[in-house]
Amino acid sequence: MDDDRRSRTSAGSAPTTFSNAKPKIVDPIRIECKKVAIKPTGAFLDTYTDVKLGVLFCHSTRDMYLCLNELKDKICIPYDQVTGFRIAEYKELEISLTPNFDRRFFQNGVEIKGDPSNGLLEKATSLLFIPCPFVSLNVLVSVEAAFGRYRTEIFLDIRDLDSSNIQDNNSNLNNEAIESRFDFQLNQERISYKNGAYDMVAIRDEEDWKVAKWETKHSDKAGVMDLYLY
Structure with missing residues (x-):
């Protein structure tokens, strides 16, 4: 019985193997x-x-x-x-x-x-x-x-903005700066950040940016601003 089982195993197909390799991304x-x-x-x-x-x-x-x-x-x-x-x-x-x-x-x-x-x-x-x-x-x-x-890459790129620039309330961090740096067109109605109370706050103009930078400077994650694009 054992001999038969060994015979069938050796003569059959190769044992199944598993790989952790990620599937290839087709581009284009x-x-x-x-x-x-x-x-x-x-x-x-x-x-x-x-x-x-x-x-x-x-x-x-x-x-x-x-x-x-x-x-x-x-x-x-x-x-x-x-x-x-x-x-x-x-x-x-x-x-x-x-x-x-x-x-x-x-x-x-x-x-x-x-x-x-x-x-x-x-x-x-x-x-x-x-x-x-x-x-x-x-x-x-x-x-x-x-x-x-x-969209994830754009989000991560924006998070990588110089923390010193984000902490400086007088720095030129605004929609135009992001569009220029990352070659990405922002819709002003679709960009928001989370404030200290974890509320989602829309950013519409320069005053909103100043508030967002101030909150970022005094938050638990000083120097990091999480932006959300929709």
Whole structure:
């Protein structure tokens, strides 16, 4: 009996091993689309007029690329122009954008001045990407996770501001300083901090920054200001 068991073990498959290695992060993430709806104008791009259509999310450069004209032309939109992200019903991906968002144009990898969309993105405030049927939900979830990492990195970068600058009430710590240092566009209605009573307090203007810096200087975590971006 024991001999039979040893025989079956040696002849069978190798024993299962477990690894603590983290799954590889795919960058860029590519999504082939059958349609891109442009809101609120009602304009759209689809595979009836463009044989190949897609979008790239490049976490390493913090850019997304709308790929059109058989993927030869690209419209680059920096992550800091994105104000919202959601996976909509029917496996659709909606990206909200700042008004008059920044963008650059490329053709076969070379930056150009002409807009390959012929102005379809003018006045756009969001893009709804409708993937091809073979694109799995896991791919969309990967994009969601990538944006989560980006926001976390921005938050950690802001926390790494010079503690001496934060403690000095006369220092130039404000929305403009953060935007300039981290190449990140802040929506003034979406930045807050926690005061000494652990209440969330919105930061709207220079006076709010002065109060936030004073509270930080006299808090238990002197020199560290926790900012929250929404």
